[in-house]
Amino acid sequence: xxxxxxxxxxxxxxxxxxxxxxxxxxxxxxxxxxxxxxxxxxxxxxxxxxxxxxxxxxxxxxxxxxxxxxxxxxxxxxxxxxxxxxxxxxxxxxxxxxxxxxxxxxxxxxxxxxxxxxxxxxxxxxxxxxxxxxxxxxxxxxxxxxxxxxxxxxxxxxxxxxxxxxxxxxxxxxxxxxxxxxxxxxxxxxxxxxxxxxxxxxxxxxxxxxxxxxxxxxxxxxxxxxxxxxxxxxxxxxxxxxxxxxxxxxxxxxxxxxxxxxxxxxxxxxxxxxxxxxxxxxxxxxxxxxxxxxxxxxxxx
Numbered sequence: 001x002x003x004x005x006x007x008x009x010x011x012x013x014x015x016x017x018x019x020x021x022x023x024x025x026x027x028x029x030x031x032x033x034x035x036x037x038x039x040x041x042x043x044x045x046x047x048x049x050x051x052x053x054x055x056x057x058x059x060x061x062x063x064x065x066x067x068x069x070x071x072x073x074x075x076x077x078x079x080x081x082x083x084x085x086x087x088x089x090x091x092x093x094x095x096x097x098x099x100x101x102x103x104x105x106x107x108x109x110x111x112x113x114x115x116x117x118x119x120x121x122x123x124x125x126x127x128x129x130x131x132x133x134x135x136x137x138x139x140x141x142x143x144x145x146x147x148x149x150x151x152x153x154x155x156x157x158x159x160x161x162x163x164x165x166x167x168x169x170x171x172x173x174x175x176x177x178x179x180x181x182x183x184x185x186x187x188x189x190x191x192x193x194x195x196x197x198x199x200x201x202x203x204x205x206x207x208x209x210x211x212x213x214x215x216x217x218x219x220x221x222x223x224x225x226x227x228x229x230x231x232x233x234x235x236x237x238x239x240x241x242x243x244x245x246x247x248x249x250x251x252x253x254x255x256x257x258x259x260x261x262x263x264x265x266x267x268x269x270x271x272x273x274x275x276x277x278x279x280x281x282x283x284x285x286x287x288x289x290x291x292x293x294x295x296x297x298x299x300x301x
Contacts, residue, residue, distance in 0.1 A: 014238025018246055024227030026169040026253030028220055029091070029100050033121050035216045036096035040204040044217060045088055046197045051221025051226075051230045060187050076176055077185065081192025083169040088193070090162040097155035099264045102144050105274040106159040108247065112143035113167045113279055133284040140276025143269055150189045166225050193275040211283035 035044050060069055094103050100289050112134045141160075176185060208214055234243060251274055258264040266274065 015246055017237070018234035019249055021227045021230030021234060022027055022247065023253050024223045024230065026100075026104070026257050027094060028223035028227060029104060029254060030257035031216050031219050031223065032092055033095040033100055033258075034261065035213065035220060036092055038210075038213055039208065039217065040206055041089060041092050042197055042200050042204045043206060044088050044092060044220065045085070045202050046194070046212045047217040048088065048198060048220050048224050049085075049190055049193035049197060051218070052186070052225045053194045055225045055229075056183065056187040056190050059183060069181075069187055070177055071184060071188065074188075076172060077091065077180075077188040078192055078279055079177065080169065080172050081189045082196070083165055083172065084189055085196055087162055087165045087169060087195045090158050094155065094158040094162060097153070098159065099262070099266065100258035101251065101255035101264070101266050101274065105144055105251050105270075105277050106141055106156075106162060107166065108251060108277055108281060110163050110170065111142050111247065112165045112284060113163055127287065128169050130284050130287050133280040133287070134177050134255070136280040137293070140273040140280065143273030146207055166236065170238060177235075182236065186228065186232065201282040213259035248278040248281050252254060255279075 032044070091103075091107075173185070255266065255274075
């Protein structure tokens with residue numbers, strides 16, 4: 001007779017860290033929307049990556065000195081950084097034209113898209129229920145975007161491109177995380193983005209005459225760095241399957257930020273679509289955990 005093992009209480013410590021990280025990322029998106037109205041895209045991204053590169057370097061230097069941190073996959077580290085820069089650029093452009101809440105809800109179909117990619121590229125088995133939830137999430141996105149409707153514009157396509165890039169970024173991250181130190185990954189991502197954007201910085205630099213814009217740029221860098229670092233700490237303490245349903249709290253934070261900063265309240269159809277994305281995504285994560293436990297118990301018996 002098998003003993004039933006309880007989950008250690010400290011395993012759940014990653015949940016508040018994840019929620020705090022998501023709140024930081026919502027502040028990042030809200031600030032980005034404000035900054036995007038007055039600051040060139042590449043200039044804003046340069047500050048975001050400069051902050052991350054310097055912060056991670058200060059963490060790495062005491063341990064390794066001036067020696068470049070070792071990595072078994074430098075090409076994949078560069079590719080990961082390139083994907084994140086492209087994703088950040090699309091996010092900046094999207095937030096320039098779209099409300100924060102709707103943008104975040106569209107981006108949150110990424111885990112559902114990863115289910116589709118895992119089935120097509122990794123030959124992973126996906127149950128009928130999870131396929132239905134994937135379709136439900138996409139339907140919720142279509143309700144938000146509403147192709148052919150009065151609210152539809154070309155800018156609605158930008159976060160969809162971001163979702164595709166972000167899905168590949170997450171898949172690559174999950175593969176690298178098996179052999180690479182998360183802090184080292186954060187280090188290379190920051191410096192890859194900074195070096196790439198620095199090549200174009202002299203052509204886009206603009207002298208800003210408002211201290212609010214400078215403060216906004218600093219806040220973008222701080223929230224991006226702290227938010228991603230909190231998420232790294234969360235995933236180091238709690239299984240991904242446990243944390244995934246909580247990712248959809250970011251939609252709520254984004255709606256709150258859009259309301260406080262821009263007095264934007266989504267209409268009823270947008271709220272319905274956002275709710276569908278959140279429910280289908282969280283339910284898909286729960287099913288994935290349930291299926292893995294059943295498979296484990298079957299092998300064990």
